[in-house]
Amino acid sequence: VPYVQRPEHLILDDVFVDLSGIVGQPLSLKCEGFNFAGSIKLKTAAFMVTAAEEAAMIKPGSILIESSSGNLGVALSIVAASRGYEFVCVMDPRSSALNRRRIEASGGRVVVVDELDDNGGYLATRIRAVQRLCDSDGRYYWLNQYANDNNWRAHYHLTAPRIAEQFPDLDYLFVGAGTTGTVTGCAHYLRDVGHPAQIIAVDSTGSVTFSERSGPRFIPGLGTSFRPEIADRTLIDDVVFIDEPDTVRMCRLMAQHGFLFGGSTGTVVAGATDFLRRHAAEGSSGLAISADLGDGYLDTVYDDDWVSRHYEGSEGRLPRGETAVPGKVVER
Numbered sequence: 001v002p003y004v005q006r007p008e009h010l011i012l013d014d015v016f017v018d019l020s021g022i023v024g025q026p027l028s029l030k031c032e033g034f035n036f037a038g039s040i041k042l043k044t045a046a047f048m049v050t051a052a053e054e055a056a057m058i059k060p061g062s063i064l065i066e067s068s069s070g071n072l073g074v075a076l077s078i079v080a081a082s083r084g085y086e087f088v089c090v091m092d093p094r095s096s097a098l099n100r101r102r103i104e105a106s107g108g109r110v111v112v113v114d115e116l117d118d119n120g121g122y123l124a125t126r127i128r129a130v131q132r133l134c135d136s137d138g139r140y141y142w143l144n145q146y147a148n149d150n151n152w153r154a155h156y157h158l159t160a161p162r163i164a165e166q167f168p169d170l171d172y173l174f175v176g177a178g179t180t181g182t183v184t185g186c187a188h189y190l191r192d193v194g195h196p197a198q199i200i201a202v203d204s205t206g207s208v209t210f211s212e213r214s215g216p217r218f219i220p221g222l223g224t225s226f227r228p229e230i231a232d233r234t235l236i237d238d239v240v241f242i243d244e245p246d247t248v249r250m251c252r253l254m255a256q257h258g259f260l261f262g263g264s265t266g267t268v269v270a271g272a273t274d275f276l277r278r279h280a281a282e283g284s285s286g287l288a289i290s291a292d293l294g295d296g297y298l299d300t301v302y303d304d305d306w307v308s309r310h311y312e313g314s315e316g317r318l319p320r321g322e323t324a325v326p327g328k329v330v331e332r
């Protein structure tokens with residue numbers, strides 16, 4: 001029975017769903033959304049903060065800072081609250097209002113930058129704001145998840161060993177790529193222990209982590225507009241790209257069976273299903289990782305008006321049973 005003193009100590013690492021009856025392929029899903037931050041990023045946040053403590057990079061009175069519009073910001077606000085640090089999260093006007101309120105509810109401070117950068121986004125402005133704050137006050141410590149090796153080490157030590165233990169004969173592991181912390185950590189571990197699984201990264205079309213072609217993306221979690229420093233393509237056997245309308249379709253298919261997952265889970269499951277259909281031999285098995293649950297996506301992935309506004313060709317409402325959303329992504 002889990003019985004914890006600190007929120008980051010609740011890690012339910014043995015929650016799996018058999019998706020084969022839903023997607024028609026031999027696919028299981030490892031669910032990482034059942035914790036106090038609601039996502040896999042609680043492991044990343046706790047591991048990075050502990051490593052910084054052990055390296056004496058932070059001490060009582062330090063202020064943790066990160067640029068994040070999503071799950072890592074929420075997770076860091078919880079770890080900071082649990083360990084008595086202040087936390088500042090730099091966000092932008094596109095960041096989710098729900099995440100902002102979650103961070104503030106745990107005592108975090110949100111700084112919103114509103115100046116567009118040269119790419120028409122806010123990333124460069126956010127990073128500049130973090131650097132300015134760090135330069136202004138020595139108490140700040142920037143976690144920098146895109147370049148921090150303790151991001152992928154969290155999954156090396158916490159996520160991958162349970163996969164190897166539960167699925168010793170697994171053929172394919174499918175992992176979504178955002179910062180690439182999860183896929184890099186799992187790949188390093190499975191290679192180190194000689195596990196036979198092929199590692200397949202799943203990314204959103206338009207992300208530049210493993211491709212040169214950038215494009216608009218609207219669903220948070222996966223994909224980047226710059227290549228993360230911790231990304232290592234040599235550890236990965238293959239990369240699958242999924243268009244966001246297919247992400248929406250897969251999320252809604254799972255939801256119709258009572259499994260309300262976050263947007264990136266739709267991407268990973270769509271990628272895994274497509275890959276297994278094309279490549280898997282009879283009797284092979286796949287496992288995908290789900291980063292979070294769907295509550296935070298009710299106004300986006302699960303909202304018909306949002307979907308028709310963002311993806312051309314969806315023609316208004318998506319019928320509940322008929323969830324195909326063909327068409328290309330609208331430039332905004």
Ligand SMILES: Cc1ncc(COP(=O)(O)O)c(C=O)c1O
Pocket residue numbers: 039041070071072176177178179180181182183220221222262264265291292
């Ligand atoms: C919902 C969701 N899915 C997937 C990911 C990707 O994980 P990683 O950054 O380890 O590549 C993230 C990361 O923020 C996320 O928030």
